[in-house]
Amino acid sequence: MAYATLPYTLNSTSTASSSFPRSKLLHQSPQQSFQLKTLPPSILSFNRTPIKTALSSAYTDSAVNGSAGEAPVKALRRLLESPGIHQGPACFDALSAKLIERAGFEFCFTSGFSVSAARLALPDVGLTSYGEMLDQGSLITQAVSIPVIGDGDNGYGNAMNVKRTVKGFIKAGFTGIILEDQVAPKACGHTKGRKVVSREESITKIKAAVDARRESGGDIVIIARTDARQAVSFDEAIWRSKAFADSGADVLFVDALATREEMKAFCEICPSVPKMANMLEGGGKTPILNPVELEELGFKIVSYPLSLIGVSMRAMEDALKAIKGGRVPPPGSLPSFEEIKETLGFNKYYEEEEKYAIKSGYSGPTYGARISQQDSDQKSTRSDEPIIDLLPPIVYDNLNQNDPRSRISGIWSRTLRLKITGKDGLSKLDVRIPAGFLEGASRIIPGLNGVNIMEMLEDAPIDSDGLQSGKILLDFNDAIGDRIQVFVE
Secondary structure, three states: OEEEOOOOOOOOOOOOOOOOOHHHOOOOOOOOOOOEEOOOHHHOEEOOEEOOOEEOOOOOHHHHHOOOOOOHHHHHHHHHHOOOEEEEEEEOOHHHHHHHHHOOOOOEEEOHHHHHHHHHOOOOOOOOOHHHHHHHHHHHHHHOOOOEEEEOOOOOOOHHHHHHHHHHHHHOOOOEEEEOOEOOOOOOOOOOOOOEOOHHHHHHHHHHHHHHHHHHOOOOEEEEEEOHHHHOOHHHHHHHHHHHHHOOOOEEEEOOOOOHHHHHHHHHOOOOOOEEEEOOOOOOOOOOOOHHHHHHHOOOEEEEOOHHHHHHHHHHHHHHHHHHOOOOOOHHHOOOHHHHHHHHOHHHHHHHHHHHOOOOOOOOOOOOOOOOHHHHHHHHOOOOOOOOOOOOOOOOOOOOOOOOHHHHHHHHOOEEEEEEEOOOOOEEEEEEEEHHHHHHHOOOOHHHOOOOHHHHHHHOOEEOOEEOOOOEEEEEEOOOOOEEEEEEO
16 A cells, blocks of 8 residues: 655644655646545654645556556556555465455565464474475465565575576566575574675575576566675675665665664665565564655565464464353454355355356266166175175267177176185175176275286177176185185176
């Protein structure tokens, strides 16, 4: 969501602030309309001077949200070129990304911290692999139409690995990728023990990313991140950021900046290259500022990496406490079943399903029922024999006497008697089945494995009525001593 300042009327006791960002005032052409909305209370102040209203959207859909069918990467580049500060919450799965889109945000990030937590229940210390991030990212990008910026960590290796990572992220549908200069294993930039690779290696990786983008024919936005602020010094972080810009990075990002002054100084370098801020919720090293303040400092995009995973964890803990106490979560904390279905797209699915509904039914034979009433009656007269329910064989409906397959069809449908006698002389099994089922019977009778019944039936003598009844096709003892016999009925 883009925020931009508007001129406001001063009351009798107010004085205009010389620091008011006049250069960032939006000028509207007659062809472009906009809506005014009141900002949330948390950002209704600027230099202690009340801001009555501000633009929640600088332009209409044709100017900021883009035309229908706009490619996500083009939408992201348009956002980077449009006025105002743009907020991107961080998702960790397809559902959280869908919720971000439904809330009206124009893009989102994936958080490596949150993906590691949600997918592995492990800390963000370099345990999540390239393949896992790519798989998670593919599910996320397929769930939404807004641009998604992926967390590429340190590229998962050297410059050649970076090239593979960038190309993989492009194929997965990401519109942007964040690449950092930490050593392996990398970790969250606001945790202890951060270390970075050499200047030369960090620059080489960004150049490799730019080359990979060109080779792929894509236009993925490359966000170059340095963790040198905590690993080395603020000056080192600034030096690297300038070098990244010279190497072709589209956006610059210094993680874990410690003060407003550092944030402002960072935004003053390379004026033509957009800057990214990271508002680590809940106690990171960087001051938490509202969008208006971040825009005044010079940032173009801002991420909120832990909001969704954090509130999800707390909500699940509260729900589990309620369930353990014999209750269910209160209505205010739980959407209705209808709301859940609407969010997940059940209603849309039902509407689309109607397009492909089959209007007429099929009146053919119902497979899976008893073979026939006659067969059932026969079984009832042999109550002393084991009963085996079998699915019917393949039905050959359209074969005629002149068809060369008709003989095979007839043979395959002949009834065989399968008899198994234990080594103690007692009958274990005595059933009559169509020949086509004997192959399936081998799955439960190991002794029949490898038996080519079709070949044996074709080689059997044939009288005027077909195969000679009573002929023994098989008679042998299996590995455990059982005698297996197969007769033609």
